[in-house]
Amino acid sequence: MATFYSIPVKDIYKETDDCSVITFDVPEHLQENFSFRQGQHLTLKAIIDGADVRRSYSLCSSPTEGRWQVAVKEIPGGAFSTFVNQELKKGDILEVMAPSGTFGVDVDEANPKNYLFFAAGSGITPVLSMIKSHLERESGSTCKLFYVNKTAKSIIFKEELEQLRNQYFGRLEIYYFLTKERRDIDLFNGRFDEEKMQVLVGNFIDIPDT
Known part of the structure; x- marks a missing residue:
């Protein structure tokens, strides 16, 4: 119970x-x-x-x-x-x-990683916890966040994210995408789709050959 x-x-x-x-x-x-x-x-x-x-x-x-x-x-x-x-x-x-759930990966201080996060709206909440945890406790790890919102004003935790980007300069990259406001670079307009993901993989996401 x-x-x-x-x-x-x-x-x-x-x-x-x-x-x-x-x-x-x-x-x-x-x-x-x-x-x-x-x-x-x-x-x-x-x-x-x-x-x-x-x-x-x-x-x-x-x-x-x-x-x-x-x-x-x-x-x-x-x-x-x-x-x-x-x-x-x-x-x-x-x-x-009491807290529960299995979403995410364990912190591993001995094995730094390059983390990719995709979030939309309030879906940023568990991602923010992960970003803070991995950057603080895995000194060699990096994070990239691709974050979709309706408007610039509706971006949840934008100020805290920018503070984290400054605190972990060079280890945290953030890319904002808006669906209800136009941005100068068309790539950052609208939701993620197959075409956009192909561009991101080709230009922003380094996937080593295996």
């Missing part, structure tokens, strides 16, 4: 107009239970209009940051995401399961 813990909201802020970031105040006696690896998620529960509503959200913080943070993008008609973005506030209590 799933075990939920009553966890206070330590902080909540608007990352974009329709996306809120929640930081949980996990008490010290539960922190071992809530230890996590990059790519895992939290399942949250709340009573909304009398109904028991549960949703899972990927952790966007890294295991070394000492915080538990998720981003929730408001979905039209979505009960839980609307509740978070319009009603939830600092100090409120949510029911939270």
Whole structure:
């Protein structure tokens, strides 16, 4: 049977107009239970209009940051995401399961790698956790992120990503693609498709011969 813990909201802020970031105040006696690896998620529960509503959200913080943070993008008609973005506030209590999930790869400090990440919209959340973890703990690893959003204003975690690019200069490359705004270089307009992927592989992605 799933075990939920009553966890206070330590902080909540608007990352974009329709996306809120929640930081949980996990008490010290539960922190071992809530230890996590990059790519895992939290399942949250709340009573909304009398109904028991549960949703899972990927952790966007890294295991070394000492915080538990998720981003929730408001979905039209979505009960839980609307509740978070319009009603939830600092100090409120949510029911939270311990982290779970198998998405991602283990950190391997002895074997640096070149990581490629593709993300769209709020799908950046587990990817951000992975990027931070691998760059911090694998000193020889590099990351390339190809990230699709509707508009420049809607890019979730853009400021944090740019800070990471500066912090790990030369080890993190980021390419933004927009679907609702035109950019000067046509390659960076629209979603990923077969033609675009062929161009990316030919010009931005180095795949060694095997």
